[in-house]
Amino acid sequence: MTTDSASPAQDPAPRMAPLSLPGDRELVLRVMPLPADVNANGDIFGGWIMAQVDLAGAVLPSRIAKGRIATVAVNQFIFKQPVSLGDLLSFYARITRIGNTSISVHVEVYAERNPANLHVVKVTEADLTYVAIDGQGQPRPLPKPL
Ligand SMILES: CC(C)(COP(=O)(O)OP(=O)(O)OC[C@H]1O[C@@H](n2cnc3c(N)ncnc32)[C@H](O)[C@@H]1OP(=O)(O)O)[C@@H](O)C(=O)NCCC(=O)NCCS
Numbered sequence: 001m002t003t004d005s006a007s008p009a010q011d012p013a014p015r016m017a018p019l020s021l022p023g024d025r026e027l028v029l030r031v032m033p034l035p036a037d038v039n040a041n042g043d044i045f046g047g048w049i050m051a052q053v054d055l056a057g058a059v060l061p062s063r064i065a066k067g068r069i070a071t072v073a074v075n076q077f078i079f080k081q082p083v084s085l086g087d088l089l090s091f092y093a094r095i096t097r098i099g100n101t102s103i104s105v106h107v108e109v110y111a112e113r114n115p116a117n118l119h120v121v122k123v124t125e126a127d128l129t130y131v132a133i134d135g136q137g138q139p140r141p142l143p144k145p146l
Helices: 046-057 059-065
Strands: 026-031 069-079 088-098 102-113 119-132
Touching (some): 026 046, 026 059, 046 059, 046 088, 059 069, 059 102
Antiparallel strands (some): 102 119
16 A cells, blocks of 8 residues: 555645745754753753754855865854754755855754644754865865856
8 A cells, every 4th residue: 555645634744844944945954962962951052052053054065165174163153042852953054155265154943842732943043154175174266166
């Protein structure tokens, strides 16, 4: 038996992201924090979230640079809401600037919480800059778009 012909309305377990997540940027990472990532307040460590944002932010610049990149700057980082155990975090990225050797990206992080009565909260947003580097770790010009 196949369920391929079932309409989305009949699907008892929809796999689409909730409509309130942004559609104008690319989903680059999804992750759920673990108990080891909790701080003394019972929330998730800001440093853990920053590491995930750095990983997520690198996805689109890596694609454009077609090679090694390094994070040169975290230009802005805002923790808007605490992240809790059980939150499913989705990281959305949008390129904001392409320079000679550097690429800047805006990352927004949304938490899906309380699956029984799902709601989506923007928890973090950040602006980061990555530089394309050569084998010696020096800046290299970005490849020209085709
Ligand atoms: C990344 C690195 C190679 C850049 O070398 P650099 O000599 O500082 O490079 P430059 O000054 O020529 O700048 C390179 C690009 O970065 C941009 N840049 C530098 N500092 C920046 C900042 N604070 N914000 C935004 N962009 C910045 C420059 O504008 C330039 O972009 P462009 O070529 O598109 O105009 C070097 O700084 C480095 O190795 N840093 C450590 C990287 C690292 O370890 N990251 C992980 C952090 S734990």
